[in-house]
Amino acid sequence: MSSGAKQTNNSASPGKSSIVIYRAKDGKINLDVKFERDTLWLTQKQIAYLFGTQRPAITKHLSNIFKSGELREESVGSILEHTASDGKKYNTRFYNLDAVISVGYRVNSRRATQFRIWATKTLKDYLIQGYAINQKRLSQQSEKFKELQDTIRFIRDKSGRPELSGRAQELLNIINEYSSSLTILHQYDKGTLASPRIKKPQFKLYYENSQQLIRQIKSDLLKKGEATSYFGQETGSKLKSIIGAVYQTFDRKELYAGVAGKAANLLYLIIKDHPFVDGNKRIGSLLFIYFLEKNRYLRRESGTRKIENNTMVALALLVANSQPREKDIMIKIISNLLKD
DNA sequence: CATGAAACTCGGATTCGGTA
DNA sequence: TACCGAATCCGAGTTTCATG
Numbered sequence: 001m002s003s004g005a006k007q008t009n010n011s012a013s014p015g016k017s018s019i020v021i022y023r024a025k026d027g028k029i030n031l032d033v034k035f036e037r038d039t040l041w042l043t044q045k046q047i048a049y050l051f052g053t054q055r056p057a058i059t060k061h062l063s064n065i066f067k068s069g070e071l072r073e074e075s076v077g078s079i080l081e082h083t084a085s086d087g088k089k090y091n092t093r094f095y096n097l098d099a100v101i102s103v104g105y106r107v108n109s110r111r112a113t114q115f116r117i118w119a120t121k122t123l124k125d126y127l128i129q130g131y132a133i134n135q136k137r138l139s140q141q142s143e144k145f146k147e148l149q150d151t152i153r154f155i156r157d158k159s160g161r162p163e164l165s166g167r168a169q170e171l172l173n174i175i176n177e178y179s180s181s182l183t184i185l186h187q188y189d190k191g192t193l194a195s196p197r198i199k200k201p202q203f204k205l206y207y208e209n210s211q212q213l214i215r216q217i218k219s220d221l222l223k224k225g226e227a228t229s230y231f232g233q234e235t236g237s238k239l240k241s242i243i244g245a246v247y248q249t250f251d252r253k254e255l256y257a258g259v260a261g262k263a264a265n266l267l268y269l270i271i272k273d274h275p276f277v278d279g280n281k282r283i284g285s286l287l288f289i290y291f292l293e294k295n296r297y298l299r300r301e302s303g304t305r306k307i308e309n310n311t312m313v314a315l316a317l318l319v320a321n322s323q324p325r326e327k328d329i330m331i332k333i334i335s336n337l338l339k340d
Numbered sequence: 341c342a343t344g345a346a347a348c349t350c351g352g353a354t355t356c357g358g359t360a
Numbered sequence: 361t362a363c364c365g366a367a368t369c370c371g372a373g374t375t376t377c378a379t380g
Contacts, residue, residue, distance in 0.1 A: 044343075057373055059344060082342090090341060107372085 041094035043082065050100070051107045061106045062099065071102055078251055081244075198258035203294040204247075205266070205287070207240045213290060214283055230278040238275035245269060259297045263288055264334035268327065271319045281316040288312075297338065306338055 044062070048055040066073045076099040082092035095103075214232040221227035246262050246269070248255045256262045270284035289312065292298035299305055307315070315334065322330050 045341095053372090054374060055342085056344085056375085060372080063344075092342060 041078065041080065041096050042100055043092055043094055047095065047100055047103055051104060053107055057107065058103060061103045062095065064106070065099070065102050071098060080250065081248070199260070199295075199297060200257070201259045201262060201295050203291070205243060205291050205294075207243050210239065210243065210287055213286070217283075217286060218279075228278055231276070232279050232283060233277045234275055235277055236275075238273050239270070242266070242269040242273060242275060259292065259295045260335040260338040261331070263291050263295075263297070263338065264331045266291060267315070267334060268319055268330055271316060272324070272327075281320060284319075285312050285316050292338070 042050070044055050044058045048058045051058075065071050076096045078094050078096070080092060080094050082090050082094070218227060218232045221231060222229075243266075246256060246266050256265050267284050267288040270287065271281055274280050276283060289298060289307075292307075298307070315337070318333075319330055
């Protein structure tokens with residue numbers, strides 16, 4: 001049996017990545033898998049494909065699983081927006097890993113047999129090794145965090161020096177601005193971070209809305225000779241899906257409820273997902289600021305901006321240079337900068 | 341396009357009944 | 361009683377259709 005879990009992450013879009021579940025003798029299986037709430041989610045069609053059977057068989061198994069009380073439909077199923085093969089969006093029911101495994105133990109096909117063998121072995125490995133691995137990972141993380149803290153302290157101590165200028169100074173500003181929330185960061189690392197108070201957005205950003213704004217800024221920049229014709233030119237429909245992602249719902253609740261969360265994700269996704277040929281950082285920052293301003297969330301009561309231009313530049317650079325696995329922490333940093 | 345369900349097919353397992 | 365083939369049952373799959 002050559003089956004092994006293999007995950008390839010080749011897209012930075014939210015909650016979506018390409019995954020190769022396992023290699024069977026009849027070749028590899030490619031599925032676009034949604035990741036939400038620490039688990040994966042598949043449609044009936046995808047489950048059928050995974051196990052090499054037809055969709056109605058999955059429907060029947062699922063209904064038997066729920067009827068027998070093996071699983072509760074409310075806890076393993078969720079209705080999510082799904083872009084179908086015709087390009088349109090539908091509210092589709094997705095089933096999580098628990099449901100997929102339960103179905104896998106009922107389906108009678110060669111592929112399902114291989115899946116059962118793989119799942120049983122993997123689960124056993126997890127049970128035996130999981131504890132040790134988890135311990136190791138945790139201690140590594142806390143070491144990394146210490147390192148980061150030391151570096152920040154070092155840079156901050158030297159930040160008064162006049163010879164530091166330009167970009168370095170900007171980076172120092174951002175570190176200074178969020179150094180006070182290091183404890184928050186630390187709490188986050190330990191998984192105990194309390195969510196900041198959430199302000200509901202009054203203003204909604206639309207795709208057309210954004211395009212218009214980009215056209216405007218482009219013509220300004222062209223006049224000043226600060227942009228090429230590639231500035232703001234979209235590659236595919238990424239911008240549209242990013243805006244969709246920011247307003248994505250899960251269980252009829254918005255995934256990123258507050259203004260800060262939405263803004264942070266907007267900035268992160270535009271910079272990381274490269275929806276434009278040129279100008280991703282600038283447009284990301286622009287839409288970020290625009291979105292905050294329109295929602296009356298950019299300024300303190302005194303009228304000063306929570307994020308100044310130089311901080312904005314540094315923030316964009318920081319995001320651009322971050323690793324994909326650091327997404328959560330980047331979002332947290334941005335959100336915390338927006339706190340009063 | 342996606343889902344749920346009814347009606348039907350198929351194949352394996354079990355039960356039944358006749359025979360040596 | 362032991363054995364074997366026919367009848368029956370049951371789970372899993374497919375086709376098809378109504379509905380959202």
